[in-house]
Amino acid sequence: MNEWQGLSEFIAVAETESFTRASQQLKISTAQVSRQIQWLEERLGVKLFYRTTRRVSLTEAGQLYYQSCRPLQDALHDAERSLSQLQSIPQGTLRVTAPVTYGERQLMPVLNRFLQEYPQLSLSCDLTNKKMDLVEGNYDIAIRLGRLENEDLVAHRLGTRRLYTCASATYIDHHGSPDTLSELSRHSCLVGTLDYWRFRDSRGERMIRIHGRLRCNSGAALTDAAQRGLGIVQLPDYYVKPYLDDGSLREILPNFAPADEGIWAMYLPGRQLSPKVRILLDYLAAHL
Template sequence: MSWEGITEFVAVVEQRSFTLAAKKLGISTAKVSRQVNLIETRLASKLLNRTTRVVTPTDVGQQFYHQCRHILDQLEDAERFVSDQQLAPSGKLMVTAPVTYGERIIAPVINDFLAEHPRIEVRLNLTNQVLDLVQDNYDLAIRLGHLESSSLIARRLGNRTLYTCASPEYFSEYGTPEAVSDLNRHQCIAGTSAHWQFKVAGRVTTHRISNPRIRCNSGIGIRDAALKHLGIIQLPDYYVAEDIGNGALKAILATQQIDDDGIWAVYPQTRHVSTKVRLLIDYLIEHLYR
């Protein structure tokens, strides 16, 4: 069996484009096309349907792709196994995390991790989009809250607490809400969602902030407004925990606060998890909230 063209064929199917496949592999589009043509000639079978907009596998091409993908996965596992036997782990890690949580929490811990592992490189992409780890070639993603069902492996890194709070000066002037319904009489500052979460009578409920004084799609901007006594906010702990701790903000409605949800490290399911990924996850678990 010849291996020639297998990698190129798999990349074309996954990217649905010769151009994007070439970009992913770091070679020319002409070479990708030539290698795929060689496979089709060798097998005497049409594997791809080509149009000006998209490339899709034929029925036999789809089956061939699954077999090839399985073989390449096994080869990558074998290479990772050999690489992981080195005394010092090395190589590149592709990581993604939400923007603000990544800036404030994840990036500093990863920087400390890299200081301890000088042969490891990290490419950290901060985005609030939920990326396809397999298609986009990421080793690890940090995700917050409820996880949708998927084939990814998840390890819990810690918990996230949602606080409803404002400055003591605000409460001194306008009074302190004693119940969720009292929020209707207050200046509230909303983010991308105007629905705040609470736990009432043992059940999670939502309260709509119908006429927020400020609406802002930045947690940092919302926090700043609260610190300047402009109203009540609801944000996760990594925005406001320090402010609550030093008295700049005061948390309210503690008995209606929802249970903590999770902070997760997720990664593609393979038989052999690389030492680099395992080391980084263990480091995050140990150092995120020490």
């Protein structure tokens, strides 16, 4: 018994609500579609469709069967496509979106090297701090940083970023360095888009509300302000690590540093990844 017999015809009729349109989609005769559906109903012992002169619709049993069969057909197509793509050369255009500063400082140098190594591929990259819709923008991958919201996307972890709390030697000489989280309230903090900072102590994660003379949604501007001694800042490593390394900034409250945050590649669920997307994901995971 061929358990797949009639499955393609059944799904086509269920989705087109027409034996004629199903036959056109499958490029077979309407009579053949009808025979396969009849055979399937006899084998299953249930009626799958209501038929009238005007329309074809699923019965309750047909709806249940369709919900189970559709993923099976998709999986079969994906399996066949993955075999055909196994030896294929990745080609075409990749569309990627990522946050601006992370994209400029971390991502684009890696992507530029990727293009050098894979000259048959092209890249379209939108750097924006706006969370872009992958379907609407036709993106293959979206880079997300930090904590993920509940999104109907697949998350592929590429690496981590670390948040540093730091200040300049000038600020520390004039105002001292806090030793506890409670002492932050007596200091001038450089405020970004959020009015709290993340820390971690023996009780777990802590959110500490902060205040100061300067608020700005630019990490680069806050880094400059910190270097000038205007206050304490908390920023990801790609903003401040070079200045921590050369000594122009010093880490504050290292014993309370929060856990590292994830760097993620997000993509749409449900289908086998194309070779070009798979090879880009592997490359980013290896080089970021």
